[in-house]
Amino acid sequence: MTTEIDHKRLSQLLESEETLFCSRTPRSAEMFERSKDSLLAGVPMPWMTDWAGPYPVFVDSAEGARFRDIDGNDYIDFCLGDTGAMTGHSPPPTVSAIEGQADKGITLMLPSADSAAVGEDLKRRFGLPYWQFALTATDANRFALRLCRAITRRPKVLVYSWCYHGSVDETFAVTDKAGKTVSRPDNIGPPVDPAETTVAVEWNDLDALERALATEEIACVLAEPAMTNIGIILPDPGYHEALRELTRKYGTLLIIDETHTICAGPGGYTGEHGLEPDLLTIGKPLAAGVPAAAYGMSEQVAAMVTEYMDSLEVADVGGIGGTLSGNALSLAAMRATLENVLTEEAFRSMIARCERFEEGVNGVISENDLGWHAVRIGCRIEYKFRPDPPRNGSEAVAAEDRDLDRFMHLHALNRGVLMTPFHSMALMSPATTDEDVDRHTEAFGEAVRDLLG
Template sequence: MHGTRDGLNWPRAQALAARERASYIARNPESARLAGLAAQHLLFGVPMHWMNDWSTPFALTVSEASGARFRDVDGHEYVDFCLGDTGAMFGHAPSAVAQAIARQSMRGYTAMLPSEDAAPVAAQLARRFGLPYWQFALSASDANRFVLRWLRAATGRDKVLVFNGCYHGTVDDVFVDLIDGVPTQRDSLLGQVHTLTDHTVVVEFNDLPALEAALARGDIACVLAEPVMTNIGMVLPEPGYWEAAQRIIRHHGALLVIDETHTISSGPGGYAREHGMLPDALVVGKPIGGGIPCAVYGFTEELARKVEHAKRGAPSGHSGVGTTLSANMFAMAAMRANLEQVMTEAAYQRMFGLAARLAEGLRDVIARHGLPWCVTRVGARTEFQFAPSSPRNGGEAQAILDGELEQIIHLYLLNRGLLITPFHNMLLVCPATAESDVARLLTAFDECLGEMH
């Protein structure tokens, strides 16, 4: 039996899973009907193939979403602790953003020219994150891809270093794992024809000697990292890790790129600003526009000058950076409203209080059932993991994943009107989340664990 299942009655858990699948099917006839229609013309039967990766027998179809709640086509209402896996971190359809995009919808969407929102948005970003120069993209994947291209051009170095188990969207360069200590291109990456290990170096998070050894070769342009690993299960930096890592990175002439797309849950300026980190470049994606597709990336003054020099010294033609819809007027209006009116200090303080109560409640429930699981929180982001203590690197986090157990818990909660993030056990709160929502989640979680004893 999986070590993650210690303390559980697995036959009872499997019987629970069968009952919950039957309940889901019975509760959702309209979602089932629409899933059948979708299968006629949508590849894999869904708009994006990963929409099939939830715990459900068929996809749940959403009809509307607002604040911390959404409704499905069968009329069920849900409290949303997934929130678009941070895309709706500040709630669905925040009023200020909705009003801004409604106004902009009558004034044009895109013109390939700056809108009047561009300068105020850049000033907001500079104030929040402490980096003076910014550019825009449609997603964090694109932003990370563009930053890697800029930094390779600026440094003349061709390699990037990432951490085992990292997540930076769909950037090809990052799909390299450590398998028995050997850098290995990820088997799940479809259609990749170039050998990624020629230009990507991978080490374990929290391993300073490995970081030092990799950078000592002098060929790495940048380290691309989340300040806290999030997508493989949360992995916190050990005390003093980032202070030492930044010294090592600087010593060897590499640059540090921090991807705050998930860790913007830490505060208005992200984890790096909250913890005194000094990255050379920073990326934020999904949450920055209140759910509208957009992303941002910023540079220090020194790096910005190097980037400008590289561009001006290059032959004319397409740089490989940017898309026609990057920084479109619609997205800029959404970002301005979200930054100025939604992502406020007051909103964060409310989210932190709710997340702290959620984390404490999860620990209490887990302890009451005598399970060897832990709970980790980063600001408004909370996760329970199937191990006695938080993993210290991606390899350890990968080893404790248990998709079958996750899906039982997720489906049980979903059938009771509570959504948490698929693929792992992450929960977000937003300014619209109520204390009663947290209490309801904890009660259902307690009952679920009781059913599996």
């Protein structure tokens, strides 16, 4: 079984893929140079420099599961705006709702008829009775954390080492080798040391979780139901049952962040696995990429929040807000997306495509006797360059091979396939076809053959 990669060969391959990339994308190169005059590092956001290749491709247009760059190259998109476009790019029902609403008022500081329809849909999907809106999943998480601290009157939150929940200050904490909570090494300008606000524990470590909860200073646990941002790491069997039992035992609230794990099904991982969170947060694909997010809460949490809010004189600038949150355009886009795009039928087809993707990847892995594996949650899949799945964030970080990731990405991109950056991850949309999936399998097989020589 092959587990070791020849890194000398890998860096030669990477170099030739970079040459090929530059020959295919001269207009993107020009646009990148021009952008450097007005944009820091030539890109709208710093992480856009992290794509494999010396610069990102600049996009001309996107539709369904595909996009075209400004050089006229066509790509099958398995990144899908890293989940914001999991609906497929510009799905027609959402586009017509946006067009309809744009003519009737974009933002009003007042509710519209769409707000109740969206609340009812979310209630049905996720089983939580009361909902509020934000513009990003980051904000939904920030608001949920604030509410939990307010109603439990406890100071700290618990997160998993190497989790990601958006740019939420409290979540940039990891555990060091001694199990102590410290700031993530890439935490930019934290307002306070995250150890003051947060306890980080390793995913799948129930003893560490119980030790932290037993202090009774933890207001809430904020968890993705399976980690997806340090690669996919599934929960051990029974982990969620124990997490729920322990949080209840120690009076800690449980927030489940479904922003990525909505890939599991129409009600996310929560719906598929019968989880019982106190609060649930979600953003990204809710409105097919129009900024929109939501957080829901149980009957009991809603009653505590109402009592807390009633005790305040005013609640307009209390740290939960955003003038544009719950705006009419986002709500119209959310309603159309939930009712017509992210349907049960769509999930059936997305998951079937992903199963085909998994079969294709596993076929290449076994044909070449590679010590790699694939892991899938519904319509999201990742392949990892090691035989066993990591059980927590630190194990996943230790196993990272950045050069190999970059090579696999760039190789795929040069063959018209875009994978989710930072990992070898792919997401299916309702518009993704069997042919798209097979194109990936072919390119993946070719990359493996190049690697093995």
